[in-house]
Amino acid sequence: MGHHCCSKQKVKRGLWSPEEDEKLMRHITSHGHGCWSAVPKLAGLQRCGKSCRLRWINYLRPDLKRGSFTEQEERTIIDVHRILGNRWAQIAKHLPGRTDNEVKNFWNSCIKKKLIAQGLDPNTHNLLSLHKNANNACNITTAASVFSLSTTSSTLTSHTKLTSFTPLPHENATKVDGFEFKNPKMFWTPTQNSESLIDFANEFTPMNHSNFGVVNQENIMWGPSAGMDQNVGTIASQEMELEEEAQQKKRFEGNLMNNNNVNELTSMIEGMDHSFDADANFDFDFIEAALVPCGMYAGGNIIDQLAWDC
DNA sequence: AAGTGTGACAACCGCCAGGGC
DNA sequence: CGCCCTGGCGGTTGTCACACT
Numbered sequence: 233m234g235h236h237c238c239s240k241q242k243v244k245r246g247l248w249s250p251e252e253d254e255k256l257m258r259h260i261t262s263h264g265h266g267c268w269s270a271v272p273k274l275a276g277l278q279r280c281g282k283s284c285r286l287r288w289i290n291y292l293r294p295d296l297k298r299g300s301f302t303e304q305e306e307r308t309i310i311d312v313h314r315i316l317g318n319r320w321a322q323i324a325k326h327l328p329g330r331t332d333n334e335v336k337n338f339w340n341s342c343i344k345k346k347l348i349a350q351g352l353d354p355n356t357h358n359l360l361s362l363h364k365n366a367n368n369a370c371n372i373t374t375a376a377s378v379f380s381l382s383t384t385s386s387t388l389t390s391h392t393k394l395t396s397f398t399p400l401p402h403e404n405a406t407k408v409d410g411f412e413f414k415n416p417k418m419f420w421t422p423t424q425n426s427e428s429l430i431d432f433a434n435e436f437t438p439m440n441h442s443n444f445g446v447v448n449q450e451n452i453m454w455g456p457s458a459g460m461d462q463n464v465g466t467i468a469s470q471e472m473e474l475e476e477e478a479q480q481k482k483r484f485e486g487n488l489m490n491n492n493n494v495n496e497l498t499s500m501i502e503g504m505d506h507s508f509d510a511d512a513n514f515d516f517d518f519i520e521a522a523l524v525p526c527g528m529y530a531g532g533n534i535i536d537q538l539a540w541d542c
Numbered sequence: 543a544a545g546t547g548t549g550a551c552a553a554c555c556g557c558c559a560g561g562g563c
Numbered sequence: 564c565g566c567c568c569t570g571g572c573g574g575t576t577g578t579c580a581c582a583c584t
Binding site: 246247267268269281282285289318319320321332333336 | 568569570571572573574577578579
Binding site: 245246247248280282283286287290291333334337338340341342 | 549550551552553554555
């Protein structure tokens with residue numbers, strides 16, 4: 233079944249030949265693509281305009297990065313997917329030179345299996361057995377993010393929800409609420425209203441400023457900073473909400489997450505002595521002091537940052 | 543050597559939103 | 564307003580090379 237743009241013409245389908253690539257490449261480099269539906273005729277191709285567009289975007293474009301994904305790119309995909317879900321085009325924007333199709337294929341053929349092998353649900357990034365065995369000690373052998381965030385909206389300020397956490401591998405385990413946390417670098421403390429960590433996780437919203445995120449060797453995530461979004465849950469008018477969003481957006485500009493500063497931050501944190509203390513409130517001054525030199529702290533968090541990219 | 547299974551990558555399909563008329 | 568066209572997106576299928584039996 234042809235598309236609107238090519239229904240009247242006899243169109244070729246399937247894999248592109250080197251000759252077709254050459255024609256398309258020559259046409260676009262000298263004339264630009266303009267209206268894609270006009271490209272096949274102008275370039276002398278018996279193809280649908282849509283097919284030409286796809287071929288250019290996914291294969292012929294000169295700024296494409298070739299070769300396999302690096303470990304760093306893989307981490308980025310996992311981290312962003314945890315937050316955005318299957319929004320491949322958005323995820324690809326965090327990987328210069330990679331296309332949404334490429335990211336999607338890589339996810340489906342590779343990352344998905346790795347996560348499952350690690351005992352993680354690739355859709356939610358939760359532990360596969362987390363809900364079934366909420367009262368049992370939870371042991372895993374592979375490092376993963378300590379917790380993950382999922383969203384139901386692109387405006388995460390009012391919808392971000394902490395949904396799960398994952399223990400880290402270490403011989404010195406600490407049990408809290410039946411869960412075995414191993415070698416925690418940092419810890420958030422349950423509120424007085426939380427009967428268990430699960431409750432806490434389910435209750436977590438950006439309004440709970442006193443609670444905080446966790447770090448392991450690979451991933452860092454953290455909750456909103458103290459002093460911001462205090463009124464997110466009670467904003468009365470739409471104007472106020474829009475104003476709040478505009479201010480946040482301004483704060484986050486130019487402060488994109490990347491693995492370099494994540495690694496830098498991780499090494500800084502690991503260099504400090506922060507022993508696990510389930511009763512203590514998280515030391516906000518510490519995290520702020522660590523984040524500012526890395527250029528990652530702008531009164532917001534990674535999650536919001538990503539949301540604004542949508 | 544031939545058949546079969548599998549994984550990676552390429553391409554297509556249907557849906558949707560936005561813009562022009 | 565509805566209709567049509569277009570580009571963008573995500574899910575899915577097709578293709579091919581390679582490994583295995």
